[in-house]
Amino acid sequence: MLHIIGAGSLGLLWAARLQLGGIACRLILRNSNRQEQWLRNGGILAFNDGATVHTLQLATETPDAPTPIRHLIVATKAYAALPAVESVRHRLQQGAELFLLQNGLGSQQAIADAFPECRVYCISITDGAWRPSEHELTWAGRGHNTIGPLHPATPQPTWLSSLPDSISTSWRTDILPVLWRKLAVNCAINPFTLIYDCRNGDVPERADGWLDQCITELEQLLARQGFDTDLAEQIQAVILATANNSSSTRQDLHARRRTELDYILGYACRAAREADLPTPALDQLLEQARETLQQHQLPAD
Ligand SMILES: NC(=O)c1ccc[n+]([C@@H]2O[C@H](COP(=O)([O-])OP(=O)(O)OC[C@H]3O[C@@H](n4cnc5c(N)ncnc54)[C@H](OP(=O)(O)O)[C@@H]3O)[C@@H](O)[C@H]2O)c1
Numbered sequence: 001m002l003h004i005i006g007a008g009s010l011g012l013l014w015a016a017r018l019q020l021g022g023i024a025c026r027l028i029l030r031n032s033n034r035q036e037q038w039l040r041n042g043g044i045l046a047f048n049d050g051a052t053v054h055t056l057q058l059a060t061e062t063p064d065a066p067t068p069i070r071h072l073i074v075a076t077k078a079y080a081a082l083p084a085v086e087s088v089r090h091r092l093q094q095g096a097e098l099f100l101l102q103n104g105l106g107s108q109q110a111i112a113d114a115f116p117e118c119r120v121y122c123i124s125i126t127d128g129a130w131r132p133s134e135h136e137l138t139w140a141g142r143g144h145n146t147i148g149p150l151h152p153a154t155p156q157p158t159w160l161s162s163l164p165d166s167i168s169t170s171w172r173t174d175i176l177p178v179l180w181r182k183l184a185v186n187c188a189i190n191p192f193t194l195i196y197d198c199r200n201g202d203v204p205e206r207a208d209g210w211l212d213q214c215i216t217e218l219e220q221l222l223a224r225q226g227f228d229t230d231l232a233e234q235i236q237a238v239i240l241a242t243a244n245n246s247s248s249t250r251q252d253l254h255a256r257r258r259t260e261l262d263y264i265l266g267y268a269c270r271a272a273r274e275a276d277l278p279t280p281a282l283d284q285l286l287e288q289a290r291e292t293l294q295q296h297q298l299p300a301d
Contacts (some may be wrong), residue, residue: 002024002026002069002071005075006028007029008076009129009131009137010127010270011095012058014167017167020166021165025063028062029060031063031281037134038060043057065091069092069096071096072253073099074098077102081111082110096117097118102124104260104263106267112150117244123146124178125145127141128143128144147174150176176225177227183268184221184231184265186249189238190261190265191264194247197250199243200238200239201239217282218231221268253293265285265289268282
């Protein structure tokens with residue numbers, strides 16, 4: 001039995017594909033109010049996988065359900081991940097496996113520190129999913145899940161090989177370079193889309209030389225972490241491929257939701273400070289992004 005905490009876009013995407021693939025899973029909702037709200041339409045999810053709309057009844061529970069948890073997929077935003085796992089601490093079995101699919105960095109390490117008796121795995125995800133309404137889920141972009149342990153010595157879970165084909169996965173014992181690279185790409189795009197309120201494709205023209213300075217500093221930061229540094233080409237390719245898209249940070253701004261800025265650019269700037277690496281262009285970007293959030297009366301972290 002798998003448990004998933006967080007019934008948002010990605011939590012529902014995992015639950016829907018697992019259920020369609022015949023793998024038992026239960027969704028843990030925040031509290032009984034949320035569960036009542038979810039059950040109002042009979043707990044039905046209309047899952048549009050791009051070809052078919054599946055009608056699914058997903059099994060839900062609250063953190064105080066009595067069953068122990070052996071495998072937990074944590075599908076909240078980065079800032080909510082630690083409190084979510086804390087809410088089920090009393091149910092985690094010794095050696096329970098935690099699968100963290102949050103964007104950015106920082107939340108994974110905080111959970112590993114708070115749960116030393118658990119095995120912590122990170123998933124870097126390229127799927128795109130969104131909810132047109134509470135009970136509808138659209139799988140907008142079929143992607144891939146790169147899975148690996150936060151601490152390289154943690155063994156590979158055997159059950160991963162029984163995941164359905166709809167969940168494309170690969171295993172990496174060194175997941176940190178993958179997470180860092182994604183973080184660096186997000187740092188170069190998302191905060192600019194926030195401050196200029198623009199689509200990804202408009203970033204190079206709007207940010208101009210500032211973007212180039214940020215990329216140089218991000219390359220220096222990756223080098224300090226001991227990772228490959230050729231970022232510029234990848235960032236240009238992502239900007240081109242997603243030119244018409246709004247970044248998740250800009251989507252959060254428009255939906256008046258808290259962003260994950262502190263786990264993306266905030267984390268990068270803190271890591272640079274710890275490494276004694278001057279990053280004036282990134283620091284300025286973080287400051288302006290925070291100002292923009294404050295102007296919109298949103299949390300600045
Ligand atoms: N969506 C995508 O396509 C995508 C792709 C790649 C990566 N990601 C990353 O995946 C993570 C999740 O993103 P998302 O788009 O799925 O976010 P989301 O739609 O906002 O879903 C987050 C869910 O977590 C729930 N939650 C928060 N705290 C909880 C708690 N203590 N107990 C139970 N549930 C709790 C929220 O419920 P409430 O409504 O009760 O707050 C919400 O339903 C983010 O880090 C994101 O960057 C997303």
